[in-house]
Amino acid sequence: MPELPDVEGFRQVLLSCGRGRRVTGVRVRDAGVLRGVGVTRLRSALEGRRLGTPWRHGKWLFVPTEDGAPPRGEDPAGAEGPVLAFHFGMTGSLRCGARDEAPAPHDRIVFTLDGPRSLRYRDQRKLQGVRLTDAAGIDRIREGLGPDALSVHKPEFEEALAGRRGAVKSELMDQSVIAGLGNLLCDEILWRARVAPRTAARDMDGRTLRGVHTAMGRVLKTSVHDRCVPPRRGWLTGRRDDGDPHCPRCGSSLRSGRVSGRRTVWCPVCQP
DNA sequence: ATAAAGTCCTGAAAGC
DNA sequence: TGCTTTCAGGACTTTA
Numbered sequence: 380m381p382e383l384p385d386v387e388g389f390r391q392v393l394l395s396c397g398r399g400r401r402v403t404g405v406r407v408r409d410a411g412v413l414r415g416v417g418v419t420r421l422r423s424a425l426e427g428r429r430l431g432t433p434w435r436h437g438k439w440l441f442v443p444t445e446d447g448a449p450p451r452g453e454d455p456a457g458a459e460g461p462v463l464a465f466h467f468g469m470t471g472s473l474r475c476g477a478r479d480e481a482p483a484p485h486d487r488i489v490f491t492l493d494g495p496r497s498l499r500y501r502d503q504r505k506l507q508g509v510r511l512t513d514a515a516g517i518d519r520i521r522e523g524l525g526p527d528a529l530s531v532h533k534p535e536f537e538e539a540l541a542g543r544r545g546a547v548k549s550e551l552m553d554q555s556v557i558a559g560l561g562n563l564l565c566d567e568i569l570w571r572a573r574v575a576p577r578t579a580a581r582d583m584d585g586r587t588l589r590g591v592h593t594a595m596g597r598v599l600k601t602s603v604h605d606r607c608v609p610p611r612r613g614w615l616t617g618r619r620d621d622g623d624p625h626c627p628r629c630g631s632s633l634r635s636g637r638v639s640g641r642r643t644v645w646c647p648v649c650q651p
Numbered sequence: 652a653t654a655a656a657g658t659c660c661t662g663a664a665a666g667c
Numbered sequence: 668t669g670c671t672t673t674c675a676g677g678a679c680t681t682t683a
Binding site (some may be wrong): 411468469470485502503504505506543544545546549550553637639640 | 672673674675676677679680681682
């Protein structure tokens with residue numbers, strides 16, 4: 380599930396449910412989601428600290444923590460603490476629940492807060508997870524990421540893709556080229572831009588590349604609003620699981636195949 | 652049993 | 668030739 384729009388939704392959850400709240404408890408129900416940090420260190424690092432303003436780059440979500448002391452007038456920010464970094468893999472999510480709500484089967488970590496609610500990191504398959512990091516660690520993560528898909532402008536987008544010889548879909552999916560796009564988004568964007576997914580990026584002229592950027596912006600705008608790539612009937616995503624899927628634009632039979640190991644759906648007529 | 656919205660690793664092929 | 672980029676496949680993990 381989690382591509383950029385989903386992660387953006389989790390950021391909103393954190394903003395409304397966690398920001399400014401003190402962490403009173405950390406229950407690790409399955410340590411399999413911890414990356415590079417143990418239960419003890421995670422708890423001692425977080426308990427008593429306040430959650431700061433969450434921010435996102437690609438599919439990563441970062442949550443700074445601040446000193447646990449209540450904010451004073453002179454020192455509103457508080458001392459800098461460690462930073463929580465979430466990556467949701469294919470099945471992860473962040474939920475806001477009532478403080479005493481019984482955990483769901485895949486709630487791997489429950490963060491109890493000083494208000495009436497708690498935050499849960501839920502993940503069926505534990506493909507990625509939660510880590511504890513700092514400014515240097517964030518830099519290391521971001522070194523491997525291209526510009527964020529939601530904020531990248533046309534020239535930077537063109538530059539990121541120009542000359543790449545891989546299939547345009549593979550390049551869009553490559554987080555070191557553009558950060559945040561996943562399998563569904565890429566298919567949706569290329570369908571909207573009328574570009575076949577296996578087209579080599581370097582064979583695309585500036586005009587086509589800019590068209591992909593425009594399509595990306597439109598698809599992201601709606602998807603971020605909906606907090607997921609919406610399975611609307613007017614979108615490719617709303618058709619890809621049909622028995623015999625047809626293009627919502629021209630009615631042709633959709634094709635399905637594999638591009639860099641991922642299931643790929645496209646319209647052979649609209650995307651020559 | 653096969654497949655799944657993510658990433659990482661390997662080995663091989665392609666390109667400069 | 669050698670370096671880099673890219674691809675395919677498998678691995679991780681759990682459930683429908």
